[in-house]
Amino acid sequence: MKSYLERWLPQLLLAPSLIVCLLFFYGFMLWTGWISLTRSGMLPSSDFVGLLQYQRLFADERWLGSLGNLARFATLFVIIPLVLGLLLAILLDQKLRAEGALRLIYLHPMALSLIVTGTVWRWLLDPQLGLALGVRELGWTSFRFDWLGDDDLALYTLVIAAVWQISGFVMAVFLAGLRGVDEAIVQAARLDGAEGFTLYRRILLPTLGPSLFSALLVLLPAAIKSFDLVVALTDGGPGHASELPALYMFQMAFERSRLGLGAASAMVLLMMVLSVALPYLYARQRRQRRAG
Numbered sequence: 001m002k003s004y005l006e007r008w009l010p011q012l013l014l015a016p017s018l019i020v021c022l023l024f025f026y027g028f029m030l031w032t033g034w035i036s037l038t039r040s041g042m043l044p045s046s047d048f049v050g051l052l053q054y055q056r057l058f059a060d061e062r063w064l065g066s067l068g069n070l071a072r073f074a075t076l077f078v079i080i081p082l083v084l085g086l087l088l089a090i091l092l093d094q095k096l097r098a099e100g101a102l103r104l105i106y107l108h109p110m111a112l113s114l115i116v117t118g119t120v121w122r123w124l125l126d127p128q129l130g131l132a133l134g135v136r137e138l139g140w141t142s143f144r145f146d147w148l149g150d151d152d153l154a155l156y157t158l159v160i161a162a163v164w165q166i167s168g169f170v171m172a173v174f175l176a177g178l179r180g181v182d183e184a185i186v187q188a189a190r191l192d193g194a195e196g197f198t199l200y201r202r203i204l205l206p207t208l209g210p211s212l213f214s215a216l217l218v219l220l221p222a223a224i225k226s227f228d229l230v231v232a233l234t235d236g237g238p239g240h241a242s243e244l245p246a247l248y249m250f251q252m253a254f255e256r257s258r259l260g261l262g263a264a265s266a267m268v269l270l271m272m273v274l275s276v277a278l279p280y281l282y283a284r285q286r287r288q289r290r291a292g
Helices: 002-035 052-059 061-092 099-111 114-124 130-137 154-179 183-191 196-224 228-233 245-254 259-291
Strands: none
Touching (some): 052 259, 061 196, 061 245, 114 154, 114 228, 183 196, 228 245
């Protein structure tokens, strides 16, 4: 009896969490997939229409515009934090006396919710308040910073706020990678004359492949799923100039009473996230088999 309990006790302890995960994650994911194949409006419907909602989705210029916005936002949201994070990690890797304080400063934005970040940056970037008003009070009366109201520039206010919040996390990932390099390899490289930029370029940076993939695995899905920041900072405006697919999905499903169309857009977003995560997981498992 005791051996039987020892064998099944871990499974029994994990069972409630597993059931909840299956029901509220995979269950609702399958339910959303079914809704996307029906003529659901304000309420779910069982009227099966096949891929009609997906046809309507990709015929909607607003959806296509949100995808274009996502392409620009995601490109900058990935590239800029990677560059800044790497530079900050290299800076902190110099064993600075104030490393602890600097690390806290860089990581602090990650402690804030995206709603708080968006609200703060909306105030800072308001052309009548925040930074613009401060500069004008310093004497530069002609200064204006009205990106929030500019159709062509509003999207980049999202980039500014998002980069400010995520760069510290990327720095921490790269710094962990740099600190994880075998010290013997570093010492051997220094004995061979590798110092400064050469040491990083030839020895340390090539070892950051796993750290880079880890950062990408966080940044890309975060860009695809961006919703809170958009709502708090621009609400997709002006017009739909800064609208991203997640906001489109929410508005169609819960504000426009087009539940089927919203479900179809949600399934497309899911496929986009899986297209990033699954190849990484496959490659990781393949490396583990080879290492084993």
